[in-house]
Each structure stands twice: as structure tokens, then as C-alpha cells.
Amino acid sequence: MNEMNWLAIAPEIVLLVMACVVALVDLWVTHPRRTPTYLLAQASLAAVALMHLSHFDAGQTFYAVQRMVVADPMGHLLGFFATIAVMVSLAYARPYAAEREMLKGELISLSMFSLLGICVMLSANNFLVIYLGLELMSLSLYALVALRRDHAPATEAAMKYFVLGALASGFLLYGLSMMYGATRSLDIPTVFNAIATGQIDNAVMVLGLVFVVSGLAFKLGAVPFHMWIPDVYQGAPTAVTVLVAGAPKLAAFAITIRLLVEGMSGLAVDWQQMLIVLAVASMALGNLAAIAQSNLKRMLAYSTISQMGFMLLGLTPTVVSGNTLSAANGYSSSMFYVLTYVFTTLGTFGIVMLLSRHGHEAEQIDDLKGLARRSPWYAAVMAIFMFSLAGIPPTVGFYAKLAVLQALVSTNQALYIWLAVIAVLLSLVAAFYYLRMVKVMYFEEPADTRPIVSTGEVRTLLSLNGAAVLVFGILPGGLMAMCAQAIVKALGT
């Protein structure tokens, strides 16, 4: 019970040590492209990813640090993908950052610290540990957004992100303190059991729940807590946007599961309704607002809002039918959704950075004009991403949407079937602006005919990223099974 079990959290320890080492080593690096720091960081991230993967394969659940932390397959699977996401983001970001004199050691070490925060959240078994991880991630990201300190929009974005983020953290903390007051525990399983006994004051719990859900909604970027997303995505340098838009979504999903499902399943009737409202509002507003955007990053921001809304739908139908198998169905669908979404988004921002040059940001949708003429290959890769985000088969985005719809319909309740209908109708709206991107790339003549320069690393990685979206679209079974396995194990303990 009180053992520390350090081995179970080995990936986090390695990550912490290596993040410090990278920050130190960088002091002696004079290379303008920071190659030694970068390679060291990538190597340690690769090692962390492998450790997560091998722990996931082992498939066991351990408690560590006096049950503050749980190392279960869900945490390890998400940890593996979050680490990969940060590796990919860094690889995409390096040439872009180097051209803008923001490739400092901080970019690399701070993104490692944000990953550490993510990993802590993924395996938290205690309210305070969740909060700790959240703050570690958020503070690193605030600093990253402000990394270009002489750049007014970036600074403004950082301020906005910081103020609103702090407010949301406050909400979350306040909600958690109410939970603590009602259940006398910060330990997630203990809270779960306390709710299950039915001996606690429901009014306090529900009030606390409202604050917790608001905090989570802010981190996920669900309407009406979405205001920061467009400004931060647009204002932050794209090299940082990709870090904000990628791995943190996995963490937001994980703490939603840890808090709402593992901790407060007993209050599901209450939080389900909140999630339904958040989900539908996010899909509606995100999709409609995205149509009106001419800035590519802002459009992708609104698209994120709507995609997160769709993902939240997968969390809503669960406890209605009462058995864990059907609940696991919904959660694992959402997990598959968020995983595939993150990798598609990384690719789109990768393309945005690829098209940017020294002194020119390819931020407007018009900057993609005629990409199919300038480079048929990247145009095809970007088109695959767009079709995937729109949910058109045979890309992976389709199966993600299918999985969530299937979870909704399988409840066999009219409310959820109508939610599925609303979701597909709103994804029709979404198809319009994703298709517009394809139109701009394929049907219009290029305004800018200069060739696209990039490093071999970025080129290979983008191609692999596009291929992955397509290959998982043709053979999605393996990843779906992994998500299902992870969720079943997480619920079983």
C-alpha cells in the first residue's frame, strides 16, 4: 500500500532526468541549429516512447508513489502516442523555428517538460497529481507561446492563454476542493467508492462537478470555454501551435476519463448532460465559425473545437445502458478519435510550416493556392489530412467518426440516436470548409511559384504522417483494438 514502486513510473523519471540534462547540455551548445540538443532530446523521447510501449504490451496495472499514481495500459498507450506526438512536433518545428531565431534550448526543454506534465496527468490517481501535471504542462506551454517575445501577436496570445488558463485551473481546483470536502479524500478510487455508498451530500458534489467540468471543457476547448483557442492558435508561432494542438489534447482526454469516469461515475447522470450540451455547442459553433475564416490557423482552431465536440459525444452515452462493456465501447471510441485527430492535426500544421519561408508566414488559406502544381506530393498529403478531418473514407477520420456514432446508436435510446443524426449533419457543414482547402490547392492557380524547400527529415516525416492517415484508414482494426483493450483495463481496476 505504501510502497513507492519506482519502476512503474520509470518513463516519467527518465523523462524528467533527460529534460533537465537537455536543458543543461544546451548551455554548452553553440551550433546554430541546436543539432546536439535536438538529437539528444529526440533520442531520450524515443526511449521514453519505447518504455511506454513495452509497459503497454505487458498490459499490467501498477500503483506507485503510495497510490498517488497508477500505471495502467491506458496511461501507457496515451503516453506512447503523446511522446511520439511531441517528437513529430519538434521535428516539424525545428527548421521553422531556426529560420525565426527561436530555436533555443528552451523550445526543446520546455516541450519536454510539457510532455512530462502530460505524462503525469495520464497516470494520475489523485486529484492533486492531476492538478500538478496540468500546471506543469500549462506553464511550459504559456512560456512556449511567448517564446518570440518581440512578436506582438505571440505575446498577446500568451497573455490570453495564461489569464484564461489560470482561471480554468482555478475552476478545476475549486471543484476538486468541493469534492474533497464532500468525500474527505483526494484519492480517485476512494472518491469513487465514497460516491458509490450514497452517503455523501449530493448538492456539494454536483456543484463541485460543474466547476470540474468547466475546467476540463476549457482544457479541451469546448464551447463556451473555447475563446482562447483561435487566438492562441493564430497568435502563437506555428512551431508552438503544433505543440499546443497535439499532445495536450491527449492529456485533456485522459484527465476527463480519470476524473469523470474513474472518479465520478456515480454522478454520470449529471455530467452526461453537461457533456452533451458542450459537445453539441462545440460542433455547431466550431463548424459554423470555421467557414468564415480566411486565416488557415484560425480555421484549424475552430475545426479543433468542433472535433473535440465530436470526441466528447463518445463519452456521453456510457452509463445509460449500465454495463461496463458498452461504457468501454464509448470511451474507447473517443480515445481512438482523439488519437487519430491529434496525428492528423500534427500533419496539417506540419504542412503550414513547410510552406512558410523566411520572412513569410503561410498563414492564409490563399497561401495554399495551387499547391497541387507547386508540389503534387504535399498537396496530396494535405488533401488526405483534410479528407480525414472531414471524415470521408478511406481515411482514418471516417472510422473515428464511425466509432463514436456506433457508440451513440448502440444505446438504442432516441436521445442518442438523434445526437448521432445531429453529429452527422454538422459534419456535413464541416465537409464544406475542408473541401474548400482541397479546392484551393487543386482547382486554383498558384500565386507563388517559388519551389518548396525543406529538409529531408521533414519531408520523410510528412509523407509518413500522410501515409499513416491513409493506412490506418484502410486497416484501422489494430489501433481500435488497442484502444478498446486499454479502456477495458482502465475500467476494470
Add this chain to the structure above:
Amino acid sequence: MGLLSLAIWLPIACGVLLLAIGRDDKADAVRWVALIGSLVSFLVTLPLIAGFDTSTAAMQFTETLPWIERFNVKYALGVDGLSVWFVPLTAFITVIVVISAWEVITDRVNQYMGAFMILSGIMVGVFSALDGLLFYVFFEATLIPMYIIIGIWGGPRRVYAAFKFFLYTLAGSLLMLVALVYLYYKSGGSFDILAWHKLPLPASAQTLLFFAFFLAFAVKVPMWPVHTWLPDAHVEAPTGGSVVLAAIMLKLGAYGFLRFSLPIAPDASRQWDWFIIALSLIAVIYIGLVALVQQDMKKLVAYSSIAHMGFCTLGFFIFSELGMSGGIVQMVSHGFISGAMFLCIGVLYDRVHSREIAAYGGVVNTMPKFAAFAVFFAMANSGLPGTSGFIGEWMVILGTVKAGFWLAMLAATALIFGAAYNLWMVKRVYFGPVANDHVKALTDLNSREFLMMAVLAIAVLWMGVYPKPFTDVMHVSVTELLKHVAQSKLVP
């Protein structure tokens, strides 16, 4: 690898190869690879017809592999009498499209050919999928290449037409996705279409399913009043795009009625048959009249396609063997004829760059060989006996007489309107004195164009004179389907 898999993946592999070959400096190599690839893809579909057992309604050439185990989705393929003819038809039309684009398309040739080859494989997949999700994936995947084809190589309003095409079709099929997921759940976790056929369903569920499928397929067919995307798409698409749209893509919708709506929701189908019949008759009569007043040849043929597809849906929902077989024969025949009609317009457009009827006149004087073909296809389009156009319409009308004399009477007016708009167009475009200098400067068909016209003409004549191979193949499957639809599937 089975024959059907080969028929699906061979053209797709060839298309990917074409995309990889690269830029326009290798255009000739691209054309030859596309031609050889499409010919081979066509040849591998022929054993399907030769080896087809006409004595059974069961699925043939079946293949089953597990695909997505978590949702029990299978890669299940197979064809029966309803679908088998569309596999070679698709591959055949693709060969024609490749030939028709030979000198005409000079910009991004590899992408053009590649898109059509991939599209061909996907459409074969739609006709042979026996798994609901596999069907949906193929059904939706057809949108991507066609969207690109219309958008890149289309006419002046191509962007509008491409969006309208994509969003219209997507809007229809998204509700079908919910319907498929619902059936998956109701059948205890299976996407097997044949199992769905046997699944008992309450009346309310059948009605909702029927309308979800109806929306998806009616948009695709297209039926009045959701047809408005088709004239736009046809007019703006390049010739090859129009040919594939009219010849194959519209059939995906009609085929969907046969494979999903009728057998999965038979009670709802019988209950709502008047609805489909009414819409079909509106398509036949009203759209026929609309075709009459068109100034643009492509629009005229587009509207005539809608009217002809109205015959197919009419035939399906009068529940008689003649009507249903007639509808399927009409689908195949319309594939040949509408393809040929759009090729004829393409031949003129390549020379004069106008599709306006008023821009022509007296073409027969300068292009006698071409005019002979064009007049022949126009006759076939208006249902002249001896051509394939006659067989389908005649069977459907004969079937309809049993359902009600006045219905048949209304349907038969189509023959009059069809003759009117086709012959009037022929008169204005081909006959009379040479209208202007453009027409005077026209050169007759070259051997490439002659070849594709001749092949299609032979197909139309063959089907018109000797339709037995087509009807024989369908006979058992159609009777089986009608027997199935006649039985109630309501939950007791």
C-alpha cells in the same frame, strides 16, 4: 486473390502507379500505361460473366476476410444476378474514357488517368461489397476522385459544380451511415448485408431505414426533386467525367435500392411504393419536358439521364419481374447510351469549344461518319426498337401495365418526349445547311474516335437485338428478390 478483388485492386494499383509516374513530359507513357491497365482490368472481369451460374440467386465469386475485428467488419465480396453486369460495364466504360481522353487532356495527364482508374476500382467495389461498411466506404470514396476530376478539368463553373456534387451526395449518404450503424446494432453486431436481409424489423424502424436509404440513393440516382446537382456536374465535368457519372455513378444509387432498400425494409417498401412511383413518373414526364427546352447539349443529355433513371426506379417499385428486370436492363443500357451521348458531345466540343445547340447546324455535311453515329445514339436514347434503349423501357412499361393502365400510360409518354427532345436536337445540330464557319471547318472522326464510337454502337445494337444474356443472368435473382419483398419481415 479472387476475381472480384482483382477487378477492384488492379485498376486502383494502376491508378497509383500513374500518379507516381509524374509530370506531363511523360504524357505518352502515361496514356499507354492507362490504356493497358484499363484493358487488363476489363479482361479480368470477363470471367465473371463467363463463369456465372445463372441457376442460382446465391452470391457467387465470394471472398471473405476479417477486416476490422472490433466491429466485426468483414472484407466480404460477391456478386449475384443483380450486380454482376455492372462490374464489366464499369471496367469497359473506363477503357472508353481512357481512349476518349487520349489527345484531349494535355494538362496533368497522369492525375486525370489515375483518378479515373482509381474511381473505376472503387465503383467495382461498390457493386461487389457484401458488407455494409465496406459498401459505404467504397460508396463515399467515389466522391473524392470525381470531385477532383470535375474541379480540375471542368468548365468555367467547375468549382461550384464540384462542391454541389460532393456536398449533395454526402448529405444524402450521411444518414445512410446512421442507418447502417443502427442495423449493425439491431443485428447483434454484424455488418453482413445478407444477414440484414433476414433481420425482422418493426414497421417504424423499417420506415426510418427506408427513408434514410432513400435519401442516399435518391440523391445518387438522382430522383426528382434532389436531382439539381446532376445538370451542373454534367455540364461542368470534362467529357470523361460526364461519361462515368452518367454511365456508372448514377447506377450506384439505383443498385442501392435493390441491395438495401427493398430487401432490408420490404414492408416499408411496399407501404411507400406509391411515393417512389410518383417521384419516378415526375422524373419521366416533367424532366422529359425540361430536357426539351435546353439550349446546352450536355444539359439536355443530363436531364434525359434523370428521366431514364426514373424508369429504373419505376420498374423496381412496381414489384413485377418484368418491371424489375426491365429496370436493371435499363441501367446497363443507359450506361452504354448515355456514355456514347456524352462522347458525341465531347467530339464536337473538342473541335468547336461550344456545347450550345445554337452554335451548330448541318454537321452531317462536314462530319458524315460522326453524324451517323450521333444520330444512331440519339435514336437509341429515345428508345428505338432494335437498340438497347428500347428493351428496358419496353419491359418496364409492360410490367407497369399490370400495376395499372394509367400508370403505364403516363410512363409511356416518355417515349414521345424522349423522341421529341432527341430528334429535335438532332435536327438542329446535325441536319440542315451548314450554319457557320466553325461547322464548315469541322473534320470528321479520326480513327481513335471512330473506334470508341464503333465499340459502343456494337454494344448498343447487340443488347438491343439479343438481350437474352442480360435477362438470363438476372432472372433467378430478380424472382428471388421479389419473393423476398413479398414476405413481411415485421416483428410478430
